[in-house]
Amino acid sequence: MKSKTTWKLGFNAFWWDGLDREPVLDGCIGSLVDMGYQAVEFKVDSFGSQLNRDAIVRAAQKAEAAKLAVSNLVILRSLSQAEGRQQAVEDVSEAIRICAAAGIGALNIVSGAAAQVPAYPPESWWRSSTRPDPAAWEMLTQSVHELVKVAEAEGVDLALEACGGSLVCDFGTTLELLARCDHPRMKLTFDPSHYILAGQDVGVAIRRLGPRIRHVHLKDAVGRRGAIGEDFLFPLLGQGATDWPVFFQALRDVSYTGVLSVEFESFRLMEEIWQRDAVQAARLSKQAADRLIELYGQGVR
Numbered sequence: 001m002k003s004k005t006t007w008k009l010g011f012n013a014f015w016w017d018g019l020d021r022e023p024v025l026d027g028c029i030g031s032l033v034d035m036g037y038q039a040v041e042f043k044v045d046s047f048g049s050q051l052n053r054d055a056i057v058r059a060a061q062k063a064e065a066a067k068l069a070v071s072n073l074v075i076l077r078s079l080s081q082a083e084g085r086q087q088a089v090e091d092v093s094e095a096i097r098i099c100a101a102a103g104i105g106a107l108n109i110v111s112g113a114a115a116q117v118p119a120y121p122p123e124s125w126w127r128s129s130t131r132p133d134p135a136a137w138e139m140l141t142q143s144v145h146e147l148v149k150v151a152e153a154e155g156v157d158l159a160l161e162a163c164g165g166s167l168v169c170d171f172g173t174t175l176e177l178l179a180r181c182d183h184p185r186m187k188l189t190f191d192p193s194h195y196i197l198a199g200q201d202v203g204v205a206i207r208r209l210g211p212r213i214r215h216v217h218l219k220d221a222v223g224r225r226g227a228i229g230e231d232f233l234f235p236l237l238g239q240g241a242t243d244w245p246v247f248f249q250a251l252r253d254v255s256y257t258g259v260l261s262v263e264f265e266s267f268r269l270m271e272e273i274w275q276r277d278a279v280q281a282a283r284l285s286k287q288a289a290d291r292l293i294e295l296y297g298q299g300v301r
Helices: 022-035 053-065 085-102 136-154 171-180 192-197 202-212 244-253 267-273 278-297
Strands: 008-012 039-043 069-074 106-109 116-118 130-132 157-161 186-190 213-218 259-262
Touching: 008 069, 008 278, 022 039, 022 053, 022 278, 039 053, 039 259, 053 069, 053 085, 069 085, 069 213, 069 259, 085 106, 085 136, 106 213, 136 157, 136 171, 157 213, 171 186, 171 202, 186 202, 192 202, 202 213, 202 244, 213 278, 244 278, 259 278
Parallel strands: 008 039, 008 259, 039 069, 069 106, 106 157, 157 186, 186 213, 213 259
Antiparallel strands: 116 130
């Protein structure tokens, strides 16, 4: 049977500061609903400096009441470095429990970076002066094994996102993570921008990782890994190097039917031109995403 593949379109609401305050939360949800978004992605940092269980649960309830699905919750903690690792695991564990209390099915996490340590003695000047701490993978492995136990107990999926600058940053390191933690609750958030910056084939990555993909970001990229603004940018959707026909076809090939969540990270535009106007970012992103999906995302299989 042939059928069109459809996805819910969401927006990462991290540009709204102070979602623990009712007027800000109501404004965020109302704006996204009015624009036609079907889902929202919340970040724990938007609810204050501490993990605010009550505020996040309230936000999820209000979003659902407004027919806005909560695709996931985001927490960014380093799970791969010795310093602060235990606190990071505790924070992520609490975020898992918050997801369970709020009825949010997935928690978006990252691996964290690998600390740099001296690589070779000074006399070996022709070699790199530093290298990633070889213990980083062992620390990350220990962390995720602890966390999947909590996730299993609470009925929540972990959706780890490969990010530039992190230990898990691309296709190969994602495969290494999954080899080290082959647990049914260990899932992935697939963000094409980080694969583009690594010079990797987005279609191949999606097809290979498909069974583990729990959540998908819509974000474009141009350049190569390095310093943002010098080596790469996250431009408006459609202005970067993402091959959108290949991207959407691969999602259809792996039967992905979840949320496509716009992650708007055109930072200079946001700061200097729009002065952190989250509504403007969401509106322009919606127009671009709708057009991309119209052009490339509604193929028949």
